[in-house]
Structure formats: C-alpha cells, structure tokens
Amino acid sequence: MDKNSHIKFPVVDAPRLRLDEITDKDVKAIHKLFTLPEVLEYHDLECLTDREQAADIVHEFRARFDERTGIRWAIRLKKDSRLIGTVGFKSWDREMRSTELGYDLLPEYWGNGYATEAINAILKSTIFNELPWGALHRIQAETIPGNSRSESVLRKLGFKEEGLRRDAGYWKGRYHDLRCFGLLIKNA
Numbered sequence: 001m002d003k004n005s006h007i008k009f010p011v012v013d014a015p016r017l018r019l020d021e022i023t024d025k026d027v028k029a030i031h032k033l034f035t036l037p038e039v040l041e042y043h044d045l046e047c048l049t050d051r052e053q054a055a056d057i058v059h060e061f062r063a064r065f066d067e068r069t070g071i072r073w074a075i076r077l078k079k080d081s082r083l084i085g086t087v088g089f090k091s092w093d094r095e096m097r098s099t100e101l102g103y104d105l106l107p108e109y110w111g112n113g114y115a116t117e118a119i120n121a122i123l124k125s126t127i128f129n130e131l132p133w134g135a136l137h138r139i140q141a142e143t144i145p146g147n148s149r150s151e152s153v154l155r156k157l158g159f160k161e162e163g164l165r166r167d168a169g170y171w172k173g174r175y176h177d178l179r180c181f182g183l184l185i186k187n188a
C-alpha cells in the first residue's frame, strides 16, 4: 500500500550538495556505486552483477518511504547534479522512536567531507518534523571494526560509541562483529 502518495519527498539542501529522491533515472549510477569493492568492503551487500539488481534497490528505497519504514536520498553535487552517493534511514520504528542510519559514496569523492556534510544537513533540517511518522528520539548506526572512515564520520557528527555486538552479522560466508553508535535527538 502506498501510504505516502500525498507526502512530498523532502529535499535537503547542503552547502555543496542537494539531497533528493532516488528515481529510475538513477539506476545506472546506483549500479556503478554497488559494483565497487571499496564501497562494499564493510557492507552486507554482494557486488551487483546486473542492472536489474540496481533497479530492485531503487524500488526498495522507494518502498521504504511509501511504507514509512525509512527514507533514502541521492547525494548529488550541486555543481553538476551528479549522484555521488546515497544516505538515509531504515528500520524506522515509530513505537521506539528510533531509526538506523546508512550512507555510501563513490570512492573518487571520499575525503572531502561530503558524507559528514550530507548527514549534518539532514540532522539540521526540519524533515523530522515534516514527515508525519511520529517523533524520533534516537538514530543508531553500526560499523564493522576497521571501517575507520565511517567511524570518523559518526564521531564528527556527535554519535557516541555504545559497544560491540559480537558476531551480530552474518554475510559473505562469515560472522561480523558490529560496533554500535547512537545519537539522541534532544527535543523528542
């Protein structure tokens, strides 16, 4: 069921970036992003092999929004509108007032502060009040130990490390420890 047919997808503005909806026009860019081993090194996703899989991911992102279980933005450079990554929330739990953050960027754009800028813009935006999904109090994120870039991003944004869940993930034929980070939103 499309619960959000009347809700406009919220666009978020950042100094160098525009965050907006991922559409069918982005399938090629999403395919490229999720075929790169560097992007997927600490990810539960296997490298994509064909364009159909990228189309499925785009549809899944849209379904999360339609079902009110999450939202995923395209991260686009303002200067040329190129999709350079994605960011968003999944497992949005209205009762628990919590959600999970995820993000990824094409490697050629790493190290320029783009991921931090994108997430910071979301946190400072009014989207949590605009989405009629109930109050949000906690944002959590999980990293695989070794993903220092991602942990730097979270720490810069004020996320606190909360502990290590041993062997909490299983993908690509082995167990993975997951390091938990959390950010509390004060006014909810």
Ligand SMILES: CC(C)(COP(=O)(O)OP(=O)(O)OC[C@H]1O[C@@H](n2cnc3c(N)ncnc32)[C@H](O)[C@@H]1OP(=O)(O)O)[C@@H](O)C(=O)NCCC(=O)NCCS
Pocket: 038, 039, 040, 042, 102, 103, 104, 105, 106, 109, 110, 111, 112, 113, 114, 115, 116, 117, 142, 143, 144, 147, 148, 149, 150, 152, 153, 156
């Ligand atoms: C994680 C990711 C989104 C970071 O994007 P980014 O735009 O490069 O992030 P930023 O530039 O905002 O910040 C990166 C930080 O990592 C630091 N960093 C860079 N190389 C590093 C390294 N080898 N080890 C540790 N930290 C490193 C940078 O110095 C920077 O911190 P600083 O500003 O305090 O100096 C990107 O690396 C990525 O897409 N990785 C693959 C997907 C992924 O792992 N997603 C997260 C899953 S939890």
